[in-house]
Amino acid sequence: xxxxxISSPHATRSGNTGNVMLxxxxxxxxxxxxxxxxxxxxxxxxxxxxxxxxxGCEALVLHLRKKPIGFYLKDYSALLTAxxxxxxxxxxxxxxVTMVATLFAIVIAKHLYGGLGQNPFNPAMVxxxxxxxxxxxxxxxxxxxxxxxxENGIGVAQALEIIFSSRETIDAITMATPLxxxxxxxxxxxxxxxxxxxxxxxxxxxxxxxxxxxWVNVAFLLGGAFLLWKKIFTWHVPVSLLLSLSLLxxxxxxxxxxxxxxxxxxxxxxxxxxxxxxxxxxxxxSTTPLGKLIYGAGIGVLIYIIRTWGSYPxxxxxxxxxxxxAAPLIDQYSQPRTYGHKKAVRGLAKKD
Amino acid sequence: MSTPTASKTLSTISKDGxxxxxxxxxxxxxxxxxxxxxxxxxxxxxLALATxxxxxxxxxxxxxxxxxxxxxxRLPAFVMIIASYVTCTELLMQAYTYELYTVLGIFIPLIVxxxxxxxxxxAFAAKNPxxxxxxxxxxxxxxxxxxxxxxxxxxxxxxQGTLFSxxxxxxxxxxxxxxxxxxxxxxxxxxxxLPPGAFVGLGLLIAVKNVIDDKIKTRKQGQTQDVAAGxxxxxxxxxxx
Numbered sequence: 001x002x003x004x005x006i007s008s009p010h011a012t013r014s015g016n017t018g019n020v021m022l023x024x025x026x027x028x029x030x031x032x033x034x035x036x037x038x039x040x041x042x043x044x045x046x047x048x049x050x051x052x053x054x055x056g057c058e059a060l061v062l063h064l065r066k067k068p069i070g071f072y073l074k075d076y077s078a079l080l081t082a083x084x085x086x087x088x089x090x091x092x093x094x095x096x097v098t099m100v101a102t103l104f105a106i107v108i109a110k111h112l113y114g115g116l117g118q119n120p121f122n123p124a125m126v127x128x129x130x131x132x133x134x135x136x137x138x139x140x141x142x143x144x145x146x147x148x149x150x151e152n153g154i155g156v157a158q159a160l161e162i163i164f165s166s167r168e169t170i171d172a173i174t175m176a177t178p179l180x181x182x183x184x185x186x187x188x189x190x191x192x193x194x195x196x197x198x199x200x201x202x203x204x205x206x207x208x209x210x211x212x213x214x215w216v217n218v219a220f221l222l223g224g225a226f227l228l229w230k231k232i233f234t235w236h237v238p239v240s241l242l243l244s245l246s247l248l249x250x251x252x253x254x255x256x257x258x259x260x261x262x263x264x265x266x267x268x269x270x271x272x273x274x275x276x277x278x279x280x281x282x283x284x285x286s287t288t289p290l291g292k293l294i295y296g297a298g299i300g301v302l303i304y305i306i307r308t309w310g311s312y313p314x315x316x317x318x319x320x321x322x323x324x325x326a327a328p329l330i331d332q333y334s335q336p337r338t339y340g341h342k343k344a345v346r347g348l349a350k351k352d
Numbered sequence: 353m354s355t356p357t358a359s360k361t362l363s364t365i366s367k368d369g370x371x372x373x374x375x376x377x378x379x380x381x382x383x384x385x386x387x388x389x390x391x392x393x394x395x396x397x398x399l400a401l402a403t404x405x406x407x408x409x410x411x412x413x414x415x416x417x418x419x420x421x422x423x424x425x426r427l428p429a430f431v432m433i434i435a436s437y438v439t440c441t442e443l444l445m446q447a448y449t450y451e452l453y454t455v456l457g458i459f460i461p462l463i464v465x466x467x468x469x470x471x472x473x474x475a476f477a478a479k480n481p482x483x484x485x486x487x488x489x490x491x492x493x494x495x496x497x498x499x500x501x502x503x504x505x506x507x508x509x510x511x512q513g514t515l516f517s518x519x520x521x522x523x524x525x526x527x528x529x530x531x532x533x534x535x536x537x538x539x540x541x542x543x544x545x546l547p548p549g550a551f552v553g554l555g556l557l558i559a560v561k562n563v564i565d566d567k568i569k570t571r572k573q574g575q576t577q578d579v580a581a582g583x584x585x586x587x588x589x590x591x592x593x
Contacts, residue, residue, distance in 0.1 A: 100541075108552065134543040 017116070021076035023232055027223035028083060028277065034219040035087060038146045038212035040154030040173075042091025045163055046098050047083055053102040054082035061111040077116045081105055084124040084277060088270060088317070089131070090142035092162050092170060097138050101127035121324045122284045125317040132312065140313060145175035146212035149198050175199065178210035178268040180313040182260050191256040210268035217272040224276025233280040236292035237299075241275045242266065244300030252308070259308065271303070274316035279323075286327045291334035298323045362487050369491025376499035376554070377561050381467040385459045386500060387550040391511065394518050396504030398452045400497030401522075402441045402460055404490070407469050409437045411489030414477040430473045431464070438464045452521040468496060499557065506553050511545040513538025 035043045058078040062069045082102055089098055105127030113119045132139050147153040154173055162170050176184070178199050185194045194200070199211055228235060245265055253259030265271065270278075279285060279299050286295035299319045306315030337344040360368075375381045382403075389395045413433045421429045442460050445453040453460065463469065472492055477485040509515055513535040519527035543549045 130543055133546070133548075134541050135539060136542070138539070 017075040017077065020232060021080045023230055024080055024227060024277065025076065025083060027226045027232075028087070028220075030219040030223050031216060031273065032083075032087060034216045035091070038148070038216060039091050039144050040147055041156050041159045042144060042154070042163065043087055045159055046086040046089055046091060046093070049095050049098045049163075050082035050086040050089075050102045051079055053099045054078040054106050057103050057106040058111075061107055065111065065115075067115075072115075075116065078106055078110075081110070081124045081127075084273075085127050087273065088124065088128050088278075090139060090144075092144055092159065092174065093131075093138055093142040095163050097131050097135055097142075100134075101131040103127075104130045117283055119283060120328075122278060122281050122320055125278060125320050125324075128317045129321060132317065140180075141174055142170070143175065143177050144173045145199070148211065149175070177313055178213055179260065179264060179307065182264055183307070186258060186260065191261070209263045213269070214267040217267045220272035220276060224272065227276065227280075233282065234289070234292065236289055237280050237285060237296035238275040240293045240296030241279055241300040241303075242271075244297040245271065245304055248301060248304040252304070265304070265307070269307075269314045270316045274299070274303070274320065278316060278320055284320075284324045284327060286330045286334070288331055288334045288336055290336070291327070291330040294330050294334065295323055295327055298326065360484065362484065365484060365488050366491045369488060369493075370495045370498070374495040374499065374561075375468040375471075375492055376496050377558050379468070379471070381471055382496065383554075385462060385466060386496075386503070387547055387554065389456055389459050390500055390504040390507055390550055390553075391545055392508045392518065393501060393504040393516055394452065394521050395455060396500040397497075398445075398449065398456055398522055399459060400493070400500045402445065402456075403463055403466065403468070403496060404493035405441050405444075406434065406437045406463050407472060407493040407496075408486060408489040409440075410434045410469055411472055411477040411485040412482055413437075414473040415480060415482045415485035418478045426478065427470075427474075430470060430478075434469055434473065435464050449522055455521065468492065499554075502557065503550065503553050506557075507544045507549055509534055511541050511543075511549065513540075 059069050105123040109123040109126035110119045249262040249265040286292050302319035303315045333346050335344050389399050476488045515532045516530045519530045
């Protein structure tokens with residue numbers, strides 16, 4: 001009998017970066033469709049703006065760095081950064097906000113640190129944090145109400161007009177995000193009073209979750225489950241992130257009359273997008289199994305803290321960036337035991 | 353202490369201060385005021401002027417007393433000299449440019465702790481006669497000022513879309529119209545106005561300087577690198593150093 005002698009690594013599929021990025025892009029599609037269904041074509045336009053800017057910047061920087069442009073563009077990492085950034089941004093933000101964020105993400109956060117694989121911080125979230133700090137007005141007033149609450153919905157022409165030229169008609173379609181609204185009102189109102197707001201009720205039914213947003217989050221959850229099944233990333237980061245966020249919102253926020261309830265923490269805002277698509281970025285996340293658990297839990301805790309006691313509407317970007325800082329240190333102290341050794345070597349060897 | 357080191361020519365001193373050993377771009381000294389007050393050109397100019405007065409004055413004074421101060425107490429003595437110059441500058445600014453003084457606030461008295469000044473006193477003025485010390489102080493502070501003003505201009509253009517706004521704080525009434533609005537209805541880019549923008553801006557300036565240095569280096573090498581020194585089996589026609 002002839003046994004095949006194949007040396008390791010025993011890879012069962014090609015580890016091509018471009019394929020991984022394309023799979024992640026594919027998994028984003030249900031989320032993008034749901035976003036567009038509930039909030040109009042704003043996100044699609046932002047994706048186009050961000051992608052064009054990202055590819056342009058990527059090509060320019062690669063040219064300056066004297067790298068082969070076509071080869072690096074084909075790994076689709078710039079495109080993925082652009083799409084993630086565009087769906088994190090408010091759908092009706094002016095076009096220059098998206099362009100500045102993308103430019104900063106690709107040029108400063110990615111290439112100045114050495115390009116894909118070398119960047120310590122998630123480029124999309126660096127871009128998002130930059131514009132959130134720089135343009136607070138545009139970033140908080142450009143969220144649209146769910147189309148179901150608007151008389152005519154939002155047409156493509158109107159969306160293009162708002163994003164590219166005049167922002168005069170924007171007041172007609174914008175509304176606070178559910179998380180923001182709940183946080184601001186909970187100091188003066190009870191939970192049942194807040195739920196009277198159409199953002200939670202929808203046109204005619206009673207509900208305690210955010211209209212539109214819950215389906216967006218479900219869609220991202222499904223996309224994340226698909227990636228998990230395809231083994232693009234392991235379960236550690238999303239599970240520990242969602243678990244720590246849920247535990248905190250159950251134990252601290254059990255009283256929905258004074259804190260945002262768990263249903264909104266999980267299914268309003270960018271929680272699922274962050275847990276499955278942003279925190280799992282293989283470059284900037286922790287890499288050891290134990291490290292991934294700590295990293296994810298840290299993001300969950302920070303999301304809860306910033307959302308509850310901070311002044312920004314959502315917290316995923318800042319939480320991810322703060323844990324990006326910590327990832328190398330976590331890796332250093334969470335090395336697994338090597339096969340054949342009794343104990344894991346963690347940290348540096350003790351000096352006598 | 354008082355043994356004079358190999359005296360540099362005035363032109364090398366100038367080149368050192370302005371480019372080769374620029375306090376802000378190469379030594380990375382005085383970063384605290386550099387990053388904190390360079391939001392606009394006028395703030396940067398105000399701080400640059402104040403630093404210049406202090407640095408030239410203290411360098412000259414330190415150089416004058418360098419042979420009379422014992423080694424053990426030289427640092428307290430230098431700091432006393434610097435502090436008195438800073439106090440003079442502060443009083444002068446209060447008298448003539450009061451609004452700018454209030455804008456710059458704590459960063460004027462903090463010039464005492466600016467490492468550029470004590471660094472030059474210790475590294476140069478304490479070992480050199482008075483004229484080279486004065487030139488060194490002037491050139492170092494000019495190099496510092498150029499970086500401050502460049503960074504101020506960069507952050508003002510990106511942050512507010514204007515250039516030379518509020519120049520009347522420093523130059524009086526006739527400067528009110530110096531303000532140039534580069535872009536109309538510019539939405540303020542807060543990142544450039546806040547301190548993080550200063551860090552990124554300074555990093556980019558340092559990168560530009562390094563690129564220029566590299567270019568100069570390769571050009572020089574290109575001229576002389578016909579034959580590498582010490583290489584064997586080379587038909588030598590020229591002179592190898």
